[in-house]
Amino acid sequence: MLYEQIHTAVIDDESIPWVPFAPYSNEVMLKYFKCDPIRGETITLLKAPAGAQLPKHHHSGTVIVYTVKGSWKYLEHDWIAGPGSIVFETAASSHTPQVVENGGELITLNIVVGDLLFLGENDQVLAIENWKSGVERYLAYCRAADIEPVDITAFH
Secondary structure, rough: OOOOHOOOOOOHHOOOOOEEEEOOOOOOOOOEEEOOOOOEEEEEEEEEEEOOEEOEEOOOOOOOEEEEEEEEEEEOOOOEEEOOEEEEEEEOOOEEEEOOHHOOOOOEEEEOOOOOOOOOOOOOEEEEEEEHHHHHHHHHHHHHHHHOOOOOOOOH
């Protein structure tokens, strides 16, 4: 591939389905815009109901989270991220995300580089998420829902 063949592209939000973040949660939904096998990066929207909590996890790379709607926090920190806020996470950070109960539905835009390791009570690795598991979840959902998938790994 030559760089001249890579063009500026737009991805229409309506062309991508919300996919349950199973097996971790059927309430938390993801919309996979890009799963980049070259950079190991995913770009997703995350939607979760008020009060939802995801397991503690560790990031091998950096994370940027922009809050579109609702409020959330990490149990390990005293700040709350609300609409319009941006959270920058360093590589090798660990935390437990929680949607603020009275903050309503949460929607965030997430740019994640590298692996997301879900941790147990003693910080043992229970599962690993990354661009590849995102593609597999998206394709499995499209097959089950009889939706024609788009190539979320391609550069258009």
